[in-house]
Amino acid sequence: MSAPNRVANEPRLSDTGPSNAPLPRRESASRVGPLAAEIERIANRVEDGERITAADGLALHDHADLATLGRLADLVRRRKHPAARVTYVVDRNLNPTNVCITDCGFCAFYRRPKHEESYVLSREVIHQKMDELAALGGRQVLMQGGHHPYLKSDWWCDLFADLRARYPLINLHALSAPEIDHLSRIEKRPVELVIADLVAAGLGSVPGAGAEMLVERVRKIIAPKKTSTDRWLEVHRRVHEAGLRSSATMMFAHVETGAERIEHLERLRALQDDTGGFTAFACWTMQPDGVPDAETYPERATPGTYLRVQALSRIYLDNFENVQTSYVTQGLKMAQITLYFGCNDFGGTMMEENVVSAAGCMNLSPIDALEHQIARAGFAPRRRNSWYGIVDDRHDEARDGPRGPMSREDAATHSAAKRSAAEGSNLASVRA
């Protein structure tokens, strides 16, 4: 093998765009050189099942090679989920309104109240969408929207009560911390009371949206009008105390630093230690095309960045049961890799046609394509509900163990729910 010959050429400008990794990282550095011992020390802690510190997390983030992150994430996943099984939920996204006054610079979805493309869906249209979901055997509707200045909790409670009655098998996985905070503010009521009303009307679980980056410096740049870090966390705490489960997210690769990503994960981990209410975590890289403040944001991050941070989140969040892959933003090829890099769940089917074309399986329906991708990656696909209970006919309790929670009441086993129940204040125990 010949060594590369050095050819004298005029130097070219280093023509990379703005990067999300300010320090050039070298893969070999965690194996050879001064950082190797440190990476190995941290890896040993993970292998021994010990929690890693924020400083450890940052060291892995900055210096660990991709394969080390992958194998450690895979190890953590297999500890929590020994069976080679990947879950997904048959659901759809339903956005009752796109009207919003929070003006986040990274959001291409919202419209201001008087905009000609703004809408509030009629009940008839909502029923039609729910009928389609029910026909597919859907178990969850992911219902969120913009922060409408005039739609208050009574509007949402009315909607929830109606849908709960008409579609008892479809869980209302609805709203988000910013939306709940918005209701509390426009109604000038404590957030616990808002949550109590929503729960009584049929809210079953709360999605993790609106977290973005749980660091004030970043929020002030990308979403200055949105719910603050502390408030986002507080709303989820209240949701958990009300007996409900929720999920958590992170949107990254915009203006944040690596240390700030770790801060975000640390805040989630600490809250989870306290309440135990989060079911799952999902993260994705910011998609900058077509957003209002496109110039603020660096170029779209490369897939390698997503894979590293995703693996790191599985390692760091040692108290989260489930980590979802983000096939919608990252594609099915990446999703397959993440199943070996810490992810155990494929999220929702969302009734999107893009699953078919991306799968290269032109003749399959979206759900079949998803099943196929999971199976081809070497895992058994299983349908779940919003609380990660298995609703799939292929599950056999004698062979595969208990199915898990089948309702929001079944799922109220986390420490905050137990504390509330003991204090007599578990509002989720009120049957709707």
Place this chain on the structure above:
Amino acid sequence: MSTSTASRDAHVDASTSALQRRADRAGIGDIAAKVFAGTRLSLDEGLRLYEADLFVLGALANFVRERLHGDVAYFNVNQHVNYTNICNKLCRFCAFQRLPNQPGAYVMSPEEAAAKITEQLGEPVTEVHMVAGIHPKLGYDYYLDLLRAVKRARPSIHVKAFTMVELDQIAKKAKKPLEIVLPELIEAGLGSVPGGGAEVFADRVHKESYHLKISGDEWIAIARKVHQSGLRSNCTMLHGHIETKAERIDHLDRLRRLQDETGGFQTYIPLSFHPDNTEMSDVPGPTAVDELREIAVGRLMLDNIPHIKAYWILMDVAVAQTALSFGADDVDGTVVEEKIYHEAGATTPQKVQRAELIRWIRDAGRVPVERDTLYNVLWSDELEPSLA
């Protein structure tokens, strides 16, 4: 390439013993020991790699990759010209082929091919990759004119053209032995030979899926003549269709035995089968993890071939970036119009900008090094002197 200093050796020893222990636990400790010692793996050992723990496999392949190339990840800036899609070989895994009267069938004249080159004169293209179907009516002069026209359009461009399959056809049309034809092609502008058309060498696979094309033995024989004429070439394997793992290992073994003889292969590229619009559209093709395994197995089996390429056009960027840690040291850099895979359903972009490629490589923790076709370094702003 010399990579060792005393302190680096010490760290290498510490990490290899940790990897040896992990390999022991994964049941391939004997294979790992051979990899560290630089001893060739047997066919049986190659087969065992397919069942081994993915991360141990990847770490062993990465060890070899870094021993050879450190953190360097090569790329070049090239364009593809597929001068005709008319083909009489009727391979069952191919979506690119057309019969002469089918819609979309075309042949480029040498002038049209040259125009494709001229169109890109503003881009820093250093190589044209020129492969096509086997058109029964194109004469020997066509191929010579094609080479000359392309070189006239951009004299500095390196022409990497004509798979072993096309060379077989060209020699037939010339009615001269390949040993005579090759110097004539070189004189007309041929610089090196791509690795395609190898598929899987096993006779069973040949018979079932590409029986009108040259066999594995014929491909090897032509490759030998190419190398003996002074030309370097690449080599490939199409995986994820009807072949068995044993047939893949046999294919790799045949490549490495020829390399022992001639030393002419530069780069091995595993190519994933893509099913759409082929006669094998019910065969699903490899997953992302299959592709990573194939890169790693290739790196470990082909101990005498310098480079392993992760062809992002068919793997997509996610897999290609990951592959740089699973044994690959090279990514392609096509700026214009990949056709062959996109007919078969590849949904990746058909071209990429040089700056983007550099970002991908850096984000993967590697040092981007622009090369020409023969792996001379054209550009790097990070290469340490000790890696030269």
